[in-house]
Amino acid sequence: MHAIIAQETGGPEVLEYTETDIPQPGPGQLRFRVAATGVNFIETYQREGIYPLPFPWTPGAEASGVVDAVGEGVTGFAAGDRIATAEASACYAEYAIVDADKALPVPDGLDLETAAALPLQGMTAHYLATSSFPAGEGTTALVHAGAGGVGLLLIQLLKARGARVITTVSTPEKADLARLAGADLVVDYSDFATQARQFTDGRGVDVVYDGVGKDTFDSSLQSLRVRGTLVLFGAASGPVPPVDPQRLNQGGSLFLTRPTLGDHLLDAEERRWRSGEVFGAAADGGLSVRIGARYPLSRAADAHRDLAARRTTGKVLLIPDGD
Numbered sequence: 001m002h003a004i005i006a007q008e009t010g011g012p013e014v015l016e017y018t019e020t021d022i023p024q025p026g027p028g029q030l031r032f033r034v035a036a037t038g039v040n041f042i043e044t045y046q047r048e049g050i051y052p053l054p055f056p057w058t059p060g061a062e063a064s065g066v067v068d069a070v071g072e073g074v075t076g077f078a079a080g081d082r083i084a085t086a087e088a089s090a091c092y093a094e095y096a097i098v099d100a101d102k103a104l105p106v107p108d109g110l111d112l113e114t115a116a117a118l119p120l121q122g123m124t125a126h127y128l129a130t131s132s133f134p135a136g137e138g139t140t141a142l143v144h145a146g147a148g149g150v151g152l153l154l155i156q157l158l159k160a161r162g163a164r165v166i167t168t169v170s171t172p173e174k175a176d177l178a179r180l181a182g183a184d185l186v187v188d189y190s191d192f193a194t195q196a197r198q199f200t201d202g203r204g205v206d207v208v209y210d211g212v213g214k215d216t217f218d219s220s221l222q223s224l225r226v227r228g229t230l231v232l233f234g235a236a237s238g239p240v241p242p243v244d245p246q247r248l249n250q251g252g253s254l255f256l257t258r259p260t261l262g263d264h265l266l267d268a269e270e271r272r273w274r275s276g277e278v279f280g281a282a283a284d285g286g287l288s289v290r291i292g293a294r295y296p297l298s299r300a301a302d303a304h305r306d307l308a309a310r311r312t313t314g315k316v317l318l319i320p321d322g323d
Contacts, residue, residue, distance in 0.1 A: 002321065003093035004300045006057050009049035012301035012308075015059070015092075023090070023097050025071035030100050032083055036116035036294075037091045038062035039303050039316040047304065059300075060091030060318075064106060064116035074100045082106040084275070086119035087265070092300055094320045101268040104275040109283040117289050117315035118153075120261070122278035123271075124233070125153035127264035129161060130274075132231045132257055133207040137162035142196050142208040142223055144216055145236065146183055147174030149290075149315055153278075154209060155181040156287050166199055168192050168216075177313075181288070189216065196223040204228055204252075214238040226252035233259055290314030296321045 001022045006014040025031040043059040045051055064084035067077055077083070077100055084106050088098040106115045128150075129135050135158050143158070145151045146167025158165050159182040167183040169175045175186045187195045196205050204225035210216055211234030220230050232240065248254040265271050281287035292314030295303040298321050306312050 001094040002297065003058050003090065004060075004297065006047060006055060006059070008055055009047065012047070012304040014047065015301040015304065017298040017300070020093075022095050025069050025097055027072040028074060028100055029071040029097050030067050030074065030077055030083065030103055031069040031071075031095055031097055032063075032065035032067050032103075034063050034065040034091060034094055034096050034320055035112035036064055037093075037297070037318040038086075038116050038120060039295075039300075039307060039318060040120060041307065044304055044308055058090035058092050060093070060096070061088055062086045062116065062120050063088060063091035063096055064112040065096070066112075067103075068095070071100070076100070077103065082112060082115070084112075084115040084119050084279075086123065086261070092297065092318060094297070102265075102271065104271060104279070107276075107279050107283050110279055113291065113294075113317060113319075114282055114289050115279065116317055117291050118278055118282060119275065121149040121315070122153055122282075122287075122289075123265065123274045124150050124261050125157050126274045126278050127259065127261065128154055128209050128231060128233060129157040131264055132233070132259050133209075133229045135161050135163040135207065139163040139207065140200055140205045141165050142192070142205045142220070143167045143183075144208070144210050144212045144220070145169070146178035146181070146186065147313070148211070150211060150233075152177060152181045152290060152314075153287065155183050157281075160281070160286060166192075166196055166205065177290070192216075193219040193222040200225070207231060209233065211235075212237050213240050221247065221251050221254060224251060224254055227254070228252070229255040229257065231257055231259065291317060293317070294319050 005018045067081040083103040087102040166185045207229045208220040213235030215237035217240045
């Protein structure tokens with residue numbers, strides 16, 4: 001088979017398209033023929049050595065495909081099953097291995113490319129809307145970076161649950177995308193706390209979903225109602241400096257949480273619940289998934305270059321050459 005293998009840390013040029021052995025599943029594992037692989041920013045950091053990893057190294061944790069081999073002790077899966085995952089490894093390849101309890105069944109009616117684009121961002125949006133702050137009828141939420149991969153999905157999930165959604169964006173083009181996703185009010189970052197207050201008649205929003213971090217944190221707190229919740233789930237602008245808990249008191253007995261996806265995928269049952277709801281919504285047309293770019297697997301280096309340069313929108317996928 002062919003795979004992307006980096007022999008050392010470095011720029012995109014270290015991602016070499018190489019012929020290698022097909023992996024074999026161990027006990028409790030599945031092997032699947034990859035249909036599409038999701039490209040994520042963390043892989044650019046891993047490639048650069050920001051997160052130390054053993055080399056040689058093949059990137060990729062998120063993918064979809066068709067099971068072709070089942071390891072010892074696996075039940076509930078068979079060759080021919082369509083699956084996706086956000087928790088595999090070495091998915092920049094024609095074949096990959098995943099633990100069976102981390103494999104997500106793909107329902108009929110959902111194509112495998114869309115299934116590859118959904119696990120990481122889709123299940124993140126799901127836990128934010130259902131667990132970090134369970135939104136519903138009467139909820140007013142502020143979502144930062146509403147045209148981002150998580151943002152577009154989160155807006156749609158919140159609207160489906162009956163919430164009103166304010167979102168921040170940085171360009172007119174991104175504003176259009178956020179409106180298409182269903183946002184009730186789209187604003188820029190310059191004075192979003194004031195606009196959030198005006199939209200809620202001075203009360204403040206119930207929840208802020210903040211994946212930006214340092215640049216938005218203070219105004220996010222200012223946007224909240226009494227006993228409102230700030231869900232800080234990322235730090236695109238940099239980490240938030242240490243926070244004096246007294247600020248939460250002064251803001252009106254506020255709640256602050258810093259969740260992560262891994263803590264919301266504790267077992268196979270939780271994975272299947274979250275993925276089932278997200279995949280089901282995408283399959284029946286209730287959730288629109290934006291795939292911004294597709295690259296042949298052999299051009300993984302170009303995908304990394306374009307992702308780092310912000311030349312892409314939506315999800316970036318790698319497709320095995322010839323498929």
